Amino acid sequence: MRQAGAAVRIDGARKAPRRPEPARAAVASAPACGRDGLDGRNGRDTRDARDAIGARCSARRNESKALGNERLQIADKPSPSGGFLFFNGVMLKTPMPTQHELEMVTLEELVPKDHLLRQIDAAVDFEFIRAKVAHLYCADNGRPALDPVVMFKLLFIGYLFGVRSERQLMREVQVNVAYRWFARFRLTDKVPDASTFSQNRRRRFTDTTVYQEIFDEIVRQAIKRGLVDGRVLYTDSTHLKANANKGKFDVVKLEQTPAAYTEALNAAVDADRAAHGRKPLDRDDDEPPSSKDTKLSRTDPDSGYMVRDDKPKGFFYLDHRTVDAKHAIITDTHVTPASVHDSQPYLDRLDRQRERFEFKVEAVGLDAGYFTPAVCQGLEERGIAGVMGYRTPNHKPGMFYKRQFKYDAYRNEYVCPQGQALPYSTTNRLGYREYKSNAQICGRCPVRSQCTNSAIAVKVVTRHVWERAKERVDARRLTEWGQRIYARRKQTVERSFADAKQLHGHRYARMRGLRKVAEQCLLAAAAQNIKKIAMLLARKRKKGPAGPDWRFVRMLLRLVSGLRCGFDYPLAANPQS
Structure with missing residues (x-):
């Protein structure tokens, strides 16, 4: 006796496994056009059921096709209005062949x-x-x-x-x-x-x-x-x-163009060296300009x-x-x-x-790209208040920051974190003053490894001759006025x-x-x-033109409140630190 659920063959085709009795009720309620409806007791009953289902599906397809043809015939009928048609009860606007029509029109x-x-x-x-x-x-x-x-x-x-x-x-x-x-x-x-x-x-x-x-x-x-x-x-x-x-590209040597402020910098360097009792630097005008290896496209x-x-x-x-x-x-x-x-x-x-x-x-x-001594000094010479961004300098982990070396303007020297003085040494061609430590003191310093890696145990701190202008610009950035200017x-x-x-x-x-x-x-x-x-x-x-002049009203309100600011943007007198 064949066990329920075993596969049988009908007309040479393999049939799905026979379902248990409780599943027949669910199959009977399945859609008429579905293949799941084929579950006759023998091959003839199955073929009859399949033929009946196929006839019903074919009738539905013919009905849908006839309805589609009717809709197409309606759509193909010329619209009485000339530019509209009714499709399935909806009025549609259709393009007309107007490319060759003559119209009286202006570009305006x-x-x-x-x-x-x-x-x-x-x-x-x-x-x-x-x-x-x-x-x-x-x-x-x-x-x-x-x-x-x-x-x-x-x-x-x-x-x-x-x-x-x-x-x-x-x-x-x-x-x-x-x-x-x-x-x-x-x-x-x-x-x-x-x-x-x-x-x-x-x-x-x-x-x-x-x-x-x-x-x-x-x-x-x-x-x-x-x-x-x-x-x-x-x-x-x-x-x-x-x-x-x-x-x-090719790697070539290109001459470095002197900066526009070179003459002013040379004059400032010579004046600074003279103030410290140093001789002016020798500058040979016939000396060829410096060159640098550069990638040339x-x-x-x-x-x-x-x-x-x-x-x-x-x-x-x-x-x-x-x-x-x-x-x-x-x-x-x-x-x-x-x-x-x-x-x-x-x-x-x-x-x-x-x-x-x-x-x-x-x-x-x-x-921050413009925050250089030359730009800061040039703005001060022109009477312009500069507000510039700040870029954190590169720092080697485990070493002291430069800000930890305090500058004493009265004595013109730096003081290290251990309290030792770094007096003025010289002013180089680039405009930087050099402040050097005492090698004998630094050699015995317990935190020397955090200060310098110099083999001769000398710490050098530099300060530009125009550094004071940079400090004033940086201080201005931290003011409320400077923050409003920079935010714009x-x-x-x-x-x-x-x-x-x-x-x-x-x-x-x-x-x-x-x-x-x-x-x-x-x-x-x-x-x-x-x-x-x-x-x-x-x-x-x-x-x-109607309405109050709110620009004037707001300016008056700001003046009354004591803010020396303009309307469109914050502006005040050049604050000096």
């Missing part, structure tokens, strides 16, 4: 009223460009050239909307009515060829200051609109990846190999950017290879802004770089060579300023 109607380019066109005057480049065009010879105003407008479109390729930019202008409206092209006008930009760049604008002059004029327009006051400036740098392979030799903590390694450029605190308008941009330290070009670029735009700079906010860095210059990278294609150098990358940075900064000016003025127009 097609561009939205709140489009960014409309706001820019209403806020910024570009006609000055024509006068800036007039001397580079021939008035009575050659074919008519593309209007320089139109050409720079097209370039600004590319930077505003993050179109990295000029060839792609022309394809976008071909189909974008807002771009055509801004450039004053009709719908049927042929757009310029992409080579127009490269040819003008190579043959007309090379070795000129056109890009810098255009950028400066846009800043002046912002100043005239009251969007820039030049009282507080923020400066920082960001890296742009050069169009070069980081693995293809074979693809883009102007770029610099960047090696910084928490930064990618490779060939990059640095964009040194300064923004005004009032509305984060960019007031300066300067490009260097990534191997140049942030502090080197800073003072020269600051002086340029003060001279070019007549800024009365009262304070600057900088990160992320709202101004860091935000400016974030927008540039995220929205305006500022992560990569589009071209090769320092001059061309400088052109890219100037146009990108000008485009950001144009956008900022347009949006600020549009916001003012939207608010209207």
Whole structure:
């Protein structure tokens, strides 16, 4: 006798194991079209049940197919309205073949009223460009050239909307009515060829200051609109990846360019040595400048190999950017290879802004990369309060920190943690005073291993001739005023770089060579300023003249409370420590 659950064969096919009696009730309640319904007592009953189930399933499929055909027939019927149809009781709008229809339309109607380019066109005057480049065009010879105003407008479109390729930019202008409206092209006008930009760049604008002059004029327009006051400036740098392979380079010896403050430093060193009874250092003008082994890219030799903590390694450029605190308008941009330290070009670029735009700079906010004796001293000589970040110096575990050696200004010496004096020894060429300990005393010191590893048991502590300026800047950072000034860095210059990278294609150098990358940075900064000016003025127009002058009210409240601060940003007299 066959045991329940054993497998049986029906028509040559292996059947599933027979289920126990209690499971038959569950099988009987299963769906009619399921295979689980096949459980006849013999093969004939099973075939009959299977045929019945198949007939029912086939009927359902035919019914569904007929319903679908009916729906398709309804959908295929032409709609009485011409642009709508009813599908399963729902009215749908269908596209009609209108590509060849003739319509009476203007570009003015097609561009939205709140489009960014409309706001820019209403806020910024570009006609000055024509006068800036007039001397580079021939008035009575050659074919008519593309209007320089139109050409720079097209370039600004590319930077505003993050179109990295000029060839792609022309394809976008071909189909974008807002771009055509801004450039004053009709719908049927042929757009310029992409080579127009490269040819003008190579043959007309090379070795000129056109890009810098255009950028400066846009800043002046912002100043005239009251969007820039030049009282507080923020400066920082960001890296742009050069169009070069980081693995293809040559190691060459490059001459080190003397720093801009070298003459001032030499004078300070000689004066300090004379004050301590030392002779001036001999400096041979005919001595060749120092050189250093440097990685030079074979693809883009102007770029610099960047090696910084928490930064990618490779060939990059640095964009040194300064923004005004009032509305984060960019007031300066300067490009260097990534191997140049942030502090080197800073003072020269600051002086340029003060001279070019007549800024009365009262304070600057900088990160820790600018916290050098030369920058701190230069700011004090210019009467500018500097607020800079602090970077913890490298420290060897188990050794004393430099701050544990106290400086005695009256005796001009350092005192070690054990109370021993380190008197002045000399002032070197780099501007550092050297304070040396007594070898006989240090040799018997119980904590010598925590102080120095010198074989002659001499501890040397250095102090720059401009160290006092650094100490005053660092003390200012710790004040409430300094903390408010420094906190606005992320709202101004860091935000400016974030927008540039995220929205305006500022992560990569589009071209090769320092001059061309400088052109890219100037146009990108000008485009950001144009956008900022347009949006600020549009916001003012939207608010209207009605309502109280809250700027004036808040300023009065702060004056009453005794805070010597401005409205848009914290500003007070230069606090001295």
